[in-house]
Amino acid sequence: MNLKNPKTLIPQAITVLSLVLVIAYFAYNAQVNMGNRGISFGYGFLGQEASFDIGFSLIDYDGSMSYARAFLVGLLNTLLVSAIGIFFATLIGVTVGIGRLSSNYLIAKTAEVYVEIFRNIPLLLQLFFWYYAALRALPLPENAINIFDISYLTVKGWYVPKFIWTNFLIFLSSIVASIVAIIFVAKYARKQREEIGKHVPVFSISFGILILFPLITFLIGGVTLNFEIPVLSQMTSTIFNFKGGVSIIPELISLALALSMYTATFIAENVRAGILGVTKGQKEAAASIGLTKGQVLKLVVMPQALRIIIPPTTNQYLNLTKNSSLAAAIAYPDIVLVFAGTALMQTGRAVEIISITMGTYLLISLSISTLMNWYNKSVAIKEK
Amino acid sequence: MIKSLKSLILVGLASFALVACTQQGGGSGSKKSKTLDNTKKAGFVKCGVSQGLPGFSNADESGNWSGIDVDVCRAVAAAVLGDADKVKYTPLSAKERFTALTSGEIDILSRNTTWTLSRDADIGLTFVGVNFYDGQGFMVRKDSGINSVKDFKSGISACTNTGTTTELNMRDFFNSNNISYEPIAFEKADEVVQAYDAGRCDTYTTDKSGLAAQRTKMSNPDDHKVLPETISKEPLGPVVRQGDAVWEDIVRWSLNVMIEAEEYGINSSNASSLKDSENPQIKRLVGSEGELGSAFGLDNEWSLRIIEQVGNYGEIYEKHIASTGIMPDRGPNELWTKGGILYVAPAR
Numbered sequence: 001m002n003l004k005n006p007k008t009l010i011p012q013a014i015t016v017l018s019l020v021l022v023i024a025y026f027a028y029n030a031q032v033n034m035g036n037r038g039i040s041f042g043y044g045f046l047g048q049e050a051s052f053d054i055g056f057s058l059i060d061y062d063g064s065m066s067y068a069r070a071f072l073v074g075l076l077n078t079l080l081v082s083a084i085g086i087f088f089a090t091l092i093g094v095t096v097g098i099g100r101l102s103s104n105y106l107i108a109k110t111a112e113v114y115v116e117i118f119r120n121i122p123l124l125l126q127l128f129f130w131y132y133a134a135l136r137a138l139p140l141p142e143n144a145i146n147i148f149d150i151s152y153l154t155v156k157g158w159y160v161p162k163f164i165w166t167n168f169l170i171f172l173s174s175i176v177a178s179i180v181a182i183i184f185v186a187k188y189a190r191k192q193r194e195e196i197g198k199h200v201p202v203f204s205i206s207f208g209i210l211i212l213f214p215l216i217t218f219l220i221g222g223v224t225l226n227f228e229i230p231v232l233s234q235m236t237s238t239i240f241n242f243k244g245g246v247s248i249i250p251e252l253i254s255l256a257l258a259l260s261m262y263t264a265t266f267i268a269e270n271v272r273a274g275i276l277g278v279t280k281g282q283k284e285a286a287a288s289i290g291l292t293k294g295q296v297l298k299l300v301v302m303p304q305a306l307r308i309i310i311p312p313t314t315n316q317y318l319n320l321t322k323n324s325s326l327a328a329a330i331a332y333p334d335i336v337l338v339f340a341g342t343a344l345m346q347t348g349r350a351v352e353i354i355s356i357t358m359g360t361y362l363l364i365s366l367s368i369s370t371l372m373n374w375y376n377k378s379v380a381i382k383e384k
Numbered sequence: 385m386i387k388s389l390k391s392l393i394l395v396g397l398a399s400f401a402l403v404a405c406t407q408q409g410g411g412s413g414s415k416k417s418k419t420l421d422n423t424k425k426a427g428f429v430k431c432g433v434s435q436g437l438p439g440f441s442n443a444d445e446s447g448n449w450s451g452i453d454v455d456v457c458r459a460v461a462a463a464v465l466g467d468a469d470k471v472k473y474t475p476l477s478a479k480e481r482f483t484a485l486t487s488g489e490i491d492i493l494s495r496n497t498t499w500t501l502s503r504d505a506d507i508g509l510t511f512v513g514v515n516f517y518d519g520q521g522f523m524v525r526k527d528s529g530i531n532s533v534k535d536f537k538s539g540i541s542a543c544t545n546t547g548t549t550t551e552l553n554m555r556d557f558f559n560s561n562n563i564s565y566e567p568i569a570f571e572k573a574d575e576v577v578q579a580y581d582a583g584r585c586d587t588y589t590t591d592k593s594g595l596a597a598q599r600t601k602m603s604n605p606d607d608h609k610v611l612p613e614t615i616s617k618e619p620l621g622p623v624v625r626q627g628d629a630v631w632e633d634i635v636r637w638s639l640n641v642m643i644e645a646e647e648y649g650i651n652s653s654n655a656s657s658l659k660d661s662e663n664p665q666i667k668r669l670v671g672s673e674g675e676l677g678s679a680f681g682l683d684n685e686w687s688l689r690i691i692e693q694v695g696n697y698g699e700i701y702e703k704h705i706a707s708t709g710i711m712p713d714r715g716p717n718e719l720w721t722k723g724g725i726l727y728v729a730p731a732r
Binding site: 040052053063233236239250251328329333337341348349 | 478479482483502503527529530535540541546548552555559565568569570571575579584586
């Protein structure tokens, strides 16, 4: 569109202007009405002491810290459950999606039944099911389900050993170094294949690097790893609890479970659609030049299927992240429960807090979609 | 012709409205209340209540609300509109309640709300009085071996409601006693009960009246007990928006009249027969002496209607709190003349 031409410019300008006016009117209206009712407006409260505690936090937090810190705790908890949810939803989704196309009747039917059940029940109900079913089914700490004497599953959480590192930074850099090395190997392998047609076993080399580099830091880099194993302790005559280790709270487990089981069904359907979208002729052509079944899937079907799978799957990732706000129903301290719940209540600053929370979700969603669009571009057909 | 007739009627109506307006403005002088006018026009009092707390505000199967918080709104409706049943109830969560009030969705918030400095001063609200003196307590399982808050040990997990003062009191209590604890805060009371009942947490903390009411919802109420200690002051009372002094006074004195009526032995059955009483204070409360109602722009029988239709404080406490077994003992919610702390300014 040529914006220099007044004929096209004027309607555009009028639209933008009226949009700005509408927003300005609402902002002004809100301000006047809040003024009339004696409500002050401002974000200064973020620096005040929050004075409430949060049960589960990835960073150091207690009630003497600020509302801004409480916001950060909630945000990280939201990101944590979203990341876990996206990981497992993808894993289950791809497995089930491929399973539905299996020639094995039992596998295909099981996958189908799974999809039909879990995508047709409201997520909130599934969440309550997992949470209260889990709470009712799991034992009290004194009868904990013992996993190899190092990990315990109870109604109060899943207690796992805590990793205690020395020189963790050296270990971390070795991981980064091995990832960089793997990227180089992959690039070299592709060059070899494209230029002289030689096949380099990238996978086994990468795996070797990933084991070898960190191993060296353990042997000569002074890195050590100890485990703190949770121990049952008695608090009163009938109340027991585990001390030490890391507690994964049941709220997190059931929320991650509900989100990934639900979203996986949609991803499975995307995967199935993607694979079915690759025409039969492509597979037959690939087979006719002597590629094995695995190679056909990896080199011919998947690259084309991904183009169909990724855009709708991005939607599902966004949905999952936004659905994580249901956490408030089962007391998982995410951003909605902590910030748009408790903090909103304590300060009474509804407009400010809701605007921050909405802005945060918008930012998370836009980041995910930017990331996925970038990935989508890298697998899209490159016009030459 | 029709057109001109139409405009004539319109002009006539407009001038009539104008005159009516000026008359009203001149008549009541400075005693103008937008909320009162709107309430009279709508024909009902807009009242915000809880989503269901037995004794305070709870709806039965057919949707009739009852409880001592509900009765504050009924008293105002009786005073202002002449009929205690002319109330529209809006159930609100702890989180929604203040926004609903400041935005004008409701005109009275009577929802077991604790009066605190920051709420009163900071967010455009005014607390008008106290209709129940409560305090935060703890509930534990009877077989837990915990008989007092002194038996709490580090590592205890405590369930509560989010968005309430209990979350803050809990922290103050555990911190000052050097006990590390795991807080688990749910949005709705029913979810707290379920989680506590399932063993997710070792103790359930909220206002003691709330604990007593929720205990009845457990699968085995007899397996649980409320610890004797009270860790906070929770004066619960009705709230109105800031900026309408007349409405604020109406709500405050509707509450005060119920408490003072009990003090002078006036109840729903004897109120009208006390019109010829010897005691001038009683006569003022039943509207046969003085001009108390005119101070708010109400008639003189406003207080009589409250007492007749809703009852005095003792009656409503007995009906909703004592006879339902929530808190049979009135404790601090007894009149100052009988050893409690209910002491209100005199209606004169």
